[in-house]
Structure formats: structure tokens, C-alpha cells
Amino acid sequence: MPTTHTHELDSTPNLTVLFGKAVLTGFTRHGSALPSTVYSRSPVAIDPGHLSAYSKVCGFRLTDQLPITYPHILGFPLQVKLMTDNDFPFPLVGSVHVANRITQLRPLYSTDALRLQVHVENLREHPKGHQFDMITTVSVGDSVAWHSTSTYLRRTGSGGSSGPSEVVVRQPRAVWTVPDDIGRRYADVSGDRNPIHLHPLTAKLFGFPRAIAHGMWTKARCLAAFEGRLPEAYTVDVKFKLPVLLPAKVGFATNRTEDGWGFELFGARTAKPHLTGEIT
Known part of the structure; x- marks a missing residue:
């Protein structure tokens, strides 16, 4: 295995600066290997006000236990x-977040001092380009309590046709109205100010007719609907399908499986899929 190079950070990276760098310098990048860098930061303390704001935007109850998706935004910078x-x-x-898998080994609380680590691995070919996995690990003391895999697709060509979009035929358990400002509200708590989420005009610059919801907001919103029914340790695996164009009405459906739950988010009028997921 290649030698890793761990860099301990003493503060959270400035996302405004990094996104500016991405826009100014990122379009000409090319290469054939992933870096061996590991970024680490500790101790990371939880801001109760920020936790509360995140929970409200995503629909979670206000408690001292972290929603399972909350550590994602701590590791995102x-x-x-x-x-x-x-x-x-x-x-x-242009790198697209196509899937996200989170495993919580035990609940995390606002009083925990966390250690974050991030690295990238598993570069592989895809019919439309290349995929790679961003790995985030959260530890308390010497024990890993939470880890995630965010899979990204980097398109390098048109690839083959994926065929017609699947249509979900199950009846929704609930229908949610997603407001047109949810991208800006989630950006405020996550720091992810990708212009495709913020305003119709900036989204059109990247080929979208309207602003789109963050994929991790849709995942969090679905998991908020399961509160009170999930164990302390579980894995939730989702695949992001078609974007949610804002504003929107979406259907949410669940089904029991042998190991837990399946769930889907889809257009309330079109039945086209936005997200599919499994909880085990």
C-alpha cells in the first residue's frame, strides 16, 4: 500500500477560499493517481447553536445527540x-456526488470531543468517466464511532446512455413541499455554497433550469422521518438519482426489509426518482 501523509489541521479550512480556488484553478486539472494525503483535525467541539440550526433545516428533533448525517458537514471542509x-x-x-454510505457504530453527542480524518481512495473507471471515494472517519478517544464513504463521479466523456429513468410506482407515505430557498438555508449550515444550489441564475450557468437541493439535505430529510425507529448503531446507504429542482413536491416512501428499511424519494407528480436508500 502507498505511504500516507497525515497533516494535522489546527482549524477548519475556509470553504469560501477553497471554493474560490476551485473556480479559478480547478478546470485544468488532470492526473492518473489519487493523493496519499490524510487530513486530520482534533479536538473538534460541537457548537450547540450550529447543531440546532442544522437540525431545524433538515427536520431533526432538537436533542444533544447528533443526527447521523451531521458529522458529514464537519468533515466536508x-x-x-x-x-x-x-x-x-x-x-x-463538475465532480458529482452520486452515493453516500454512513455507518454509526455508537451515538455521538454534543459534549463529545471528536477527531476527524479524511482521505481519498478506490479510483476506478466508470462508463461515463471515473469514480473515487472520499472517506471520513470520526473517533472519540481511541475508538472509531462513525465513518462514511462519499462516492464522486468525474465525467470525462459522454459515456453510454443510461437508458430511460426508472419510475417509482409505490404510493408515497408522505408528500413534502421543498421550498425554493432550501439550497441557501442548507448552504448556511453546511458551508456548501456550490452555485447550483443557491439561485436559478447561477444554477443555469451549470446547465440546470432551476437551483437544485443538496443531495445530503435530501438524505438528512429522509432520515429525520425515521427518528425514534432506528437503533443506536446502523448503516444507511443512499444513491442520488435525479436532482430535486426547487421548489418541488416530493414523495417519500418506506418499506420494511429483512435487515431494516428501504426508502425512496421521488417526484410527487412525475414519480421520477431522486434518491433510493437502505438502512441496515
Whole structure:
């Protein structure tokens, strides 16, 4: 295995600066290997006000237990720093978050002092380009309590046709109205100010007719609907399908499985899929 190079950070990377760097320098990147860098930060203390704001935007109850998706936004600045380093082979702009898997080994609380680590691995070919996995690990003391895999697709060509979009035919358990400002509200708590989420005009610059919701907001919103029914340790695995164009009405459906739950988020009128997930 290649030698890793761990860099201990003493503060959270500035996402505004990093996104600016991505826009100004990121389009010309190329390479064939992922960096061996590991970014680490500790101790990371939880800001109760920020936790409360995140919970409200995503629909979670206000408690001292962290929603399972909350550590993702703590690690996200480290991911962006890694993806905007000069030795990263692909531009951040245009890299698409296509799947996310989180495993919680035990609950995390607002009083915990956390250690974050982020690295990238598993570069592989895809019919439409290349995929790679951003790995985030959260530890308390010497024990890993939470880890995630965020899979990104970097398109390098048109690839083959994926065929017609699947249509979900199950009846929704609930229908949610997603407001047109949810991208800006989630950006305020996550720091992810990708212009495709903020305003119709900036989204159109990247080929979208309207602003789109963050994929990790849709995942968090679905998991908020399961509160009170999940164990202390579990894995939730989602695949992001078609974007949610804002504003929107979406259907949410669940089904029991042998190991836990399945769930889907889809257009309330079109039945086209936005997200599919499994909880085990």
C-alpha cells in the first residue's frame, strides 16, 4: 500500500477560499493517481447553536445527540481541501456526488470531543468517466464511532446512455413541499455554497433550469422521518438519482426489509426518482 501523509489541521479550512480556488484553478486539472494525503483535525467541539440550526433545516428533533448525517458537514471542509490540493487529479467543479454510505457504530453527542480524518481512495473507471471515494472517519478517544464513504463521479466523456429513468410506482407515505430557498438555508449550515444550489441564475450557468437541493439535505430529510425507529448503531446507504429542482413536491416512501428499511424519494407528480436508500 502507498505511504500516507497525515497533516494535522489546527482549524477548519475556509470553504469560501477553497471554493474560490476551485473556480479559478480547478478546470485544468488532470492526473492518473489519487493523493496519499490524510487530513486530520482534533479536538473538534460541537457548537450547540450550529447543531440546532442544522437540525431545524433538515427536520431533526432538537436533542444533544447528533443526527447521523451531521458529522458529514464537519468533515466536508477537509474533503474540499483535499479535492482542491494541487496534486488532486480531478477538478472539484463538475465532480458529482452520486452515493453516500454512513455507518454509526455508537451515538455521538454534543459534549463529545471528536477527531476527524479524511482521505481519498478506490479510483476506478466508470462508463461515463471515473469514480473515487472520499472517506471520513470520526473517533472519540481511541475508538472509531462513525465513518462514511462519499462516492464522486468525474465525467470525462459522454459515456453510454443510461437508458430511460426508472419510475417509482409505490404510493408515497408522505408528500413534502421543498421550498425554493432550501439550497441557501442548507448552504448556511453546511458551508456548501456550490452555485447550483443557491439561485436559478447561477444554477443555469451549470446547465440546470432551476437551483437544485443538496443531495445530503435530501438524505438528512429522509432520515429525520425515521427518528425514534432506528437503533443506536446502523448503516444507511443512499444513491442520488435525479436532482430535486426547487421548489418541488416530493414523495417519500418506506418499506420494511429483512435487515431494516428501504426508502425512496421521488417526484410527487412525475414519480421520477431522486434518491433510493437502505438502512441496515
